[in-house]
Amino acid sequence: MTGNLLSLTIWVPIVAGLVVLATGGDRNANAARWLAVLGALAGFLVSVPLYTGFDTLHGGIQFVESTPWISTFNINYALGVDGLSVLFVILNSFTTLMVVIAGWQVIQSRVAQYMAAFLIMSGLINGAFAATDAILFYVFFEAMLIPMYLIIGVWGGPNRIYASVKFFLYTLLGSLLTLVAFVYLYMQAGGSFVIADFQRLPLGMGAQAMLLIAFFFAFAVKVPMWPVHTWLPDAHVEAPTGGSMVLAAITLKLGAYGFLRFALPIAPDAAREYAWVFILFSLIAVVYIGLVALVQTDMKKLVAYSSISHMGFVTLGFFMFAGGTQLNPYAVEGAIVQMVSHGFVSAAMFFCIGVMYDRVHSRKIADYGGVANKMPIFAAFMMLFAMANSGLPGTSGFVGEFMVILGAVQVNFWYAFAAATTLIFGAGYTLWMYKRVIFGDVANDHVAELKDVNKREFLVLAVLAIAVLGMGLYPKPFTEVMHVSVNDLIWHVSQSKLQ
C-alpha cells in the first residue's frame, strides 16, 4: 500500500477533479461541491501517511517509485520525497481542502470547473514536489500553469486578463530556460534525467554559473525574488480568494523548493561564489518590498507584497549556507519552516480578505473601519493571523524568521540586522492595516450591514488558526522531519563540484 502512496497523492485529486468536471453545468453545482470536498479530503488523507510513515532518522529519498516512461530519452516516472519536500505535499493537500471549502458559496458560476481546476492543480503540484526525474518535475511544474491561468482569468477581478497572461508568460519564460538547462545536464550526465545524478555531476565554474542563471530565471520568478516579482501583485490581486491562497501558500514554495532541489546542489560552487547577489536581492525584497507594502491602499496587494517580503526571508536563509566557518543548517532549516508557516499564514490572510470582500465587494482599506463591531469572531481570528504575519513569538511566523536571523548572525551581523527590520516593517504594515480595517467606529453602511462568519468560514479559520498556533508553540514535528535531509543538503553543497 505504501508502495505507491505518492502516486495516490498525485492521481487521487486529478481523478477527483475529472469526476467533478463530469457533473457538468451549474445545475449540479451542489454535487460538484460535495464531490470536490470528498476528493480534496481523500487527497489529504492519502498524504497523511507520508508524514506518519516518514523515517526521520535516516532522511534520504523515501516512498520511492520508478517506472520507465519515455525510454527513448530515458525519462522515468520516478517519485520520492525527502525531508525537504514531504511537508509541502501535505501542506498542498491541506490547502486544497481549505480552498475547496472556502469557495463553497463564493463561487456561483461554473462551480464544477472551479473545483476541478483546484483539484487537478493540487495533483500536479504534488507531482512537482514528489518528482525525482527532472523532466517529470518539469512536466508537473509547467502543467500547473494551465489551471492557474484559468482560475485567475475566469474567476478573477476586473483586470484578470492582464494578470493571468502576465502570470503565464512570466513563469513560462523562466521555466523554458530551465528546460534547456535540464537537457544540458542530461547530456553531461550521459543520458540521465535523474535529479540525483545531476546533483552528483562534476561541473566547471562556467557551466555552473550558466545553470545558476537558468535556474534563477525559473525559480526566482516563481518565488518571486526582487526584481522579477512584478507579476505577483497583479496575479494575487486579480485572482479569486482560492487562487490567491494556493498561489501564496503553495506555488511560491515550489520556486523556493526549486532552489533547494536544483540550484544549490547542482551548482554549489557558483551558488557560493554568487551568494552575495542572491543575498542582496533577498534583503532588497525584505526591506524595500516591506516598505512598499506599507503604502498600499488595497488589502490584497498589501498581503501580496508582504508575501514577497517573507519569501525574501526564505531565499536569504538558503544562501546563508555558504557564509559561516562551520556548516550552518539553522538558516536553511529556518527558511523551510518559514515556507511552511507562510503557507498557513498567507492562506489565512487571503482568506480573511476574501471573507470581507464577499460581503462588501471592496478590497480598499479605506472602505472599511470598525469591522470588529460587527464581526467580533472574525476580528479575533484575523488578529491572530496578523500577529503571525508580523512574526510575533508564539505564532508560526516567529519560528522561521528567528532561525533565519540566528543563522544570518553567524555569517554577517549586518545581514541579520537588515533582515531583522522585517519584524518592524512586518508589524507596521500588517497591524496598521488591521487597525484601520477592524478597529474604530463603523465607517459606512456597508460595514454596518456586515454579518459575522458562518460555520463554513469558521471551520476554515479555526483549522488554520490551530495550524499557526501549533507550529508556533511546538515546531519540533516540523523541524525533525527535515533535519536529516537539511544536514545532508548542507553537507552536499559544502563540497566543491569543480574538477
Added chain:
Amino acid sequence: MNIMTWSSLNAGVATPEIFLLCATCAILLIDVFLSDAKRHISYVLTLAALVATGCLLVAGYSLQPQLAFNGMFIADPLASLSKLGMVVGVILMLVYGRGYAAVRGLFRGELFTLTLCALLGMMVMASAVNFVVLYVGLELLSLSLYALVALQRTSSRSTEAAMKYFILGALASGLLLYGMSMVYGATQSLDVFVIAQKIAHDEANRLLTVFGIVFIVTGLGFKLGAVPFHMWAPDVYDGAPTLVSQLIGSAPKVAAFAFIMRILAQALEGFAFDWRSMLMVLAVLSLVIGNVTAIAQVNIKRMFAYSTISHMGFLLLGIMAATPGGYAAAFFYAMTYMLTAAAGFGLIMLLSREGFEADQIADFRGLNKRSPWFAAMMLIVMFSMAGIPVFIGFFAKLAIIQALVGLGLVWLAVIAVLMSVIGAFYYLRVVKVMYFEDPTDTAPIAAGADAKLVLSVNCLLLLVLGMAPDRLLTALTTALQFSLHPGL
C-alpha cells in the same frame, strides 16, 4: 542500363499507391453518374479507399527497405509511416470538412478526386528515390492543391489565393528543378543512392553541387513556407476553404519532411555542412518572424498560417541537426504537428455554418459557455501547439531541444524556447477569448456527430500521446534508423 522486366519492376512494393490510383479513377467515374443527392456515395467510397490504403500500408509494413521500378521507388519504414500519417491526415480533413463543404456547395466529385490525387502525390514524394520521381510527386501534390484552393469558384478571395499559390509554387518548383539539374550535372545521376555514393567518393563537382543545394533549399523553403519564402502561406490559408487550409496545413508537412529526408539526408548527406547552415538561417528566421507576426493576427486562419511557419522553423532545426536524433525529432514533430493542426482547423469548421466562417479569433468568444467540451478540446490544441506539457507538442519540442543541445548548440535551443514564449502569447489569447469572455454568438454548434466524435478523439489523442509518447517516438526512431542506414 537495366532492361525492364516485370520482375525488376517489383510493382508489389507500390501496392498502396497503385490501389489508390485505381480507386481514384473509379471514384472519378462513379461520381459522374451520381446526382447531387447521392453525392455521399462518393464520400463514403473515398473514405473506404483511404481506409483500405491505410490497411495496405499497415499490412505491407516492413523494416527492410524494398526497391521497385528499377530503383526509382522505395518502400522503407520512413515512407510507410509517413504515408500512414498522411492517410490519417486526409481522412481527418474529409470527416471534419464534410458539413463545411456541403453547405458551401463544395461537396462535389472534384473535392474527392483532387484530394486523393494530392494524397497520391504525397505518397510518391515519400517513396521516391529518384529526383525526377520526387519532382513528379511534388507536382502532383501541388497541382491538386492549387485546384483545391480555387474550388470555391465564385469566391474572389479563393481565386486570388489560388493564383498566388500557383505562381509562387511554380516559381519554387522551377527553382527546385533547377537545383536538381545542377546536382545531376555534378554527379551525372538522378538516383538518390548513386548521388550519395558519388559524393562519398568525392566524385561530385563541389561548386556545382553547392549551387544546386542553394536552389534546392530555396525550393524546399517555398514549399514548407519557411521565412523568407513564406509570403504565400497566410493568404492561401486565409483564402482557401477551411478544409483545404486544413489539408495544406497538415499532411503535406509530413510529406515535405520525407521529401527533405530523401534529398538532403540521403542524397546530399555528404554536403551536410553546407545545407545545415542554410537551414539554420531559415529555421531561426521562421521562428522569429512566424511567432512575432502571428501576434498581430485577428484572423485565426492567418494566425495558424504564421504559427505553422514557426513550427516549420522547429522542424527545420531538427533536420538541421543532421543527426539520427535530430531527424527522429523532426519526424516526430511533423507527425504530431499534423495531428495538432488537423484538430485546430477541425475546430474552426466545427464552429462554422452556412454563411459563417468562424475564421476570426473573436468567433471563439465564450466558447466555454456554449460548449465546455469543445472549449476544452481547443484548449488542448492551443496548449499543445504552445508546447506546454503534458500535451504532445511539449515532447516534440523537447526532442528538438535535445538534438540541439546534444550538438552543443545551446544558444539555438535558447532562441527556440524564447520564441516559444512569444508563441505562447497568441495561443493563450485564443484560450482567453474562449474562457474569459462572454459569447457574442449563441447559435448551436451545427457540425455532425461524426465530426464531433472524430474531433474529440483527435484532441484527446494529443493528451494521451503526451502522457505516453514512448511508443510513437520509438517507432519513428526505429523507422528512421532502418531507412537511412539500411545496412546496419
